[in-house]
Amino acid sequence: MAILGNPNLDVRRTNRAIDELMEVTTNPRHRFMLEAYYRHRFLEIGGRYEEIFAPDMTVASPLYHFEVGGNSATLDGAEAVKGFYAAWAQTNQSIFYVEDEQIAVADNFIASVATMYQQTHGKTLAGNGIAVDDENAYYLMRVPGVQMFWPYDDQCRLIGEDVWEPRGAERTLTKLTASEVLTSEQAGKLLEPLIKPLRCFEEAMLQSA
Structure with missing residues (x-):
């Protein structure tokens, strides 16, 4: 379900850089983290x-921690983060697309740099x-060079997110028509076949030993 004639603007393609990295990643811990990262992004x-x-x-x-849209914000604790995600989901602003993404994985973090789009x-x-020009419309916001850093603990559980927009001045907006707006519910249905259960961490490490 691509929009604006751009095949990359399809939520099902948002994790393609993770798929590509998985093809060449053999370290069992790194593979598990990438699986969790993949699942998190599609659930969101x-x-x-x-x-x-x-x-x-x-x-x-x-x-x-967020430094985006000219604003700085810190969300401390599960309830604060859940509230943030809930607001996005309820207003159909959880829809993201990416282009030109590069991802790196280490033992305790995943880093990403990409051109990000958000509805x-x-x-x-x-x-x-x-x-x-219309506060009641939806826009596709494009920001190049968005940097994300996701730290993980020793059991590959997400500790948090750090997101920056060092090229925020290059932000562009494209007004969407009603038919181009994707709801969070529609996105969930499109992504459901791609969202796999996360393996048990201990078993995954033993199986890969």
């Missing part, structure tokens, strides 16, 4: 954020000081 896009906080995926008190409501943009 599909509005199934509650599942992200399963005890085998995320620590009890995650810490998120964003006009009122949200205006509230963040970004001018729009």
Whole structure:
């Protein structure tokens, strides 16, 4: 379900850089982290954020830092992060697409640099000081060079996220028609076949030993 004539603007293709890295990754710990990363991103896009906080995926008190849209924010603890995800899902702003993504994985973190697209409501943009011509419309916000750093603990559980937009001045907005807007529910249905259960960490490490 691509939009704007761009085949990359299909939520089912958002994790393709992870798939490509998995093809050449043999370290069992790194593979497990990439599986968790893949699952997290699709759960988020599909509005199934509650599942992200399963005890085998995320620590009890995650810490998120954002430097995006000219704003700085810190989300401290599961309830704060859940509230953030819930607001996105309920307003259909959990929809992300990526282009030109590069991903690196180490023993305790995953890093990504990509051109990011987010389906964003006009009122949200205006509230963040970004001018729009219609606060009741949805826009596709494109930002190149977005940097994400996701730390993981020794059991490959997400500790938090650090997200920056060092090239935020290059942000562009494309107003979407009603037929181009994807709801979180629609995204969830599209992604459901791609969201696989996470393997047991201990068993995965033993199987790969």
